[in-house]
Amino acid sequence: MTYNCLTTGDQSELSLRQVTSEELLSTRPMNKTAMSSAWHQSRRGRGHRHKEQGRVTRERVEEQRAEDSVPHGTCMTMCPAYELRQREAQNRLHRFEMVADTERDRLPRADVSRAVKEYSRPAAGKDSTRASDLRPPSVLLKTACHLVDDIAASSTFQPWAEVYSFVFDRLRSVRQDMIIQRVSGPDCVAVLEKSVRFLLYASYRLCGQQLQYFDPRINDTHLQECLSWLLESYRDGKHQHQEEFQALSLLYNLGSTEAIQHVLELPERIRSSPAVRLALAVSRAHMERNPVRLLRLAQRLDFIQVCAVHRHLLPCRTDLLLLYSHGHSSRNCRYPLQRLARLLFLKDTLAAELCQVYGVNVTGEWVNFSKSSFTDAVSGELQCRSMHEPLDDEQWNCSAGSVIHGCA
């Protein structure tokens, strides 16, 4: 009998968060390979500091463990001074971090008020726990606000895909600092709430973009991570926006039994809030497989809620076509296209296109449903994006602010 499936790897699913913090704070003895790679790293011209760092790390970490095992950051700027100087010298600043009018210089200058610490993967030989490189919770919150309010929500920075890439990375670094310092409490919650809003908005705005600009799977992974961290943080104490985010989490994870069970176990006060009640109603319609009701309820959602649920709407619409293909299957009967379009909450032309992709016969103003002609289309033929609210660039930029600002 083979038991490859029973290796420790399978054991308990460690979340990204646990893995990162354990990696960082373990005192695994540096074996030969690790040391030699650390040495090579330092030899790659990263400066003397790293050479020193490599040798001293283990002792310093052990020392730290002895007195206080949780690091506390002391860097009061959005970007640690050392990193700022290093990136400036190596011409690795992002466009949004440069002093205006120096962008085209051979070596652009860093704008201290706009430079933000970038995300860097934890690695052997690299000490991510230096206090001077870590930002305390208050600075992290300020950083998150700057990233989301001043950059993502503003209309001055174009193209938005580039804004997304920058803010995504820098927010990730903010969360990493939180993990290393084991931050919890109101500051942590505020940062996570901002991250969730940003990622939800991005999932809608950049839906359908090319993979090199936006990868929905990566966005989803981070969004789920933030949501589960946020929901766990909500367990202690009172939080002003809890109802809103419980609802968003349920909508984003429409159809997940775990998500619904979680909401059902929430205290009465939160469960009976309008946002959660609406989310539960949408969820119930989904569970009962009633797409007509679901799409109707979806009209009552606000913009950020639509962002959360939108990826489930196309499957919901095709489900309607499937059910009707079976329920109205008859050679002689016809169904008015206009009425179908209204049920789908789409324009007539778009409804007709949807039917065509899924093998539903449309002739002029009439639809003829037949259970044998419905085909499950290969995904990608019709984009979710084509069914989004028709907003042009101008409106996108205006709405970004109000949507993302949402909560204080």
Next chain:
Amino acid sequence: MAHITLNQYLQQVLEAIDSRDGAFCAEMLSFKHPHVANPRLQLSSPEEKSMHLHCIFTMCSSFQAHKEENWALPIMFAATLDLRIFANNAEQQLQSKGKGKVGDMLEKAAEQLMSCFRVCASDNRAGIDDSKKWGMLFLINQLFKIYFKINKLHLCKPLIRAIDSSNLKDDYSTAQRVTYKYYVGRKAMFDSDFKQAEEYLAFSFTHCHRSCQRNKRLILIYLLPVKMLLGHMPTHQLLKKYDLMQFADVTKAVSEGNLLLLNEALVKHETFFIRCGIFLILEKLKIITYRNLFKKVYHLLKTHQLPLDAFLVALKMMKVEDVDIDEVQCILANLIYMGHIKGYISHQHQKLVVSKQNPFPPLSSVS
């Protein structure tokens, strides 16, 4: 047994080991044994329990060295049971102090149990009577209990696979098999595999010893919703016998097609159903209730060309809110798709045309 000295106790344990009396030894080493009350063993710190476990586990790890012997299995059973109970208590204590992440202690216990399991599972050399494989099901049941508690059901899959491919699976004790099928049945429910769930849970219920009323009731809590989804309603006597009257209104509502009563019953016993984790499955009964309601409409009108309006009236009588003809069509379409109704909807004539033969097939024959 606090009157025997510690030395006498240790002597007895030693003798048990020497004579390979696994069962007696297990009894002596279990935390339930009176020796625990001996004041010389009591320490004010919680480490005393971990000392106990530490000794046991050192013993267990030496079992791996027992080639071709399995007399020590009962000791391992006692130890792992104690471990799980301690982990539970530790969890509760940590939670009350507000420290630690939920599930931490239990996950660690699970890791220990897994290593014991591996020892048993990889015992390929010994003959069937001496094989440690006999320990597998007990350990799996312990692991199931932990995984269900920490809500990590997907971790059950490799264990289920292990038993399915084992040739001992029908030869374990009935008690162990009843527990095993109970958990596997619950997992099948979670995966919406209701036919399988019914099979496992029914086995568990019928083979559970009649003196274990509490266990039978537990099994029934999960068996009932599954059976109802397949169209079999429990009798009033059954519900009374096992003190499960919460299901009475639900049963009545579903069989009568009374949506109003169903909604009321679900709300009334919400807390109980949610706590048992069956609320969501009971909500699935709604579709069955629609089917039963519409079947009544069909019988009342005695025609197979039923006006959609009739269904709308029926729903409105059941105080279903915000429903209109379009939603009625959608619900009917769903029932047709699922095979609960044989027929089609004609939008132009605003009628549901049903088959002249068996338009509402019996629930057990569908899906």
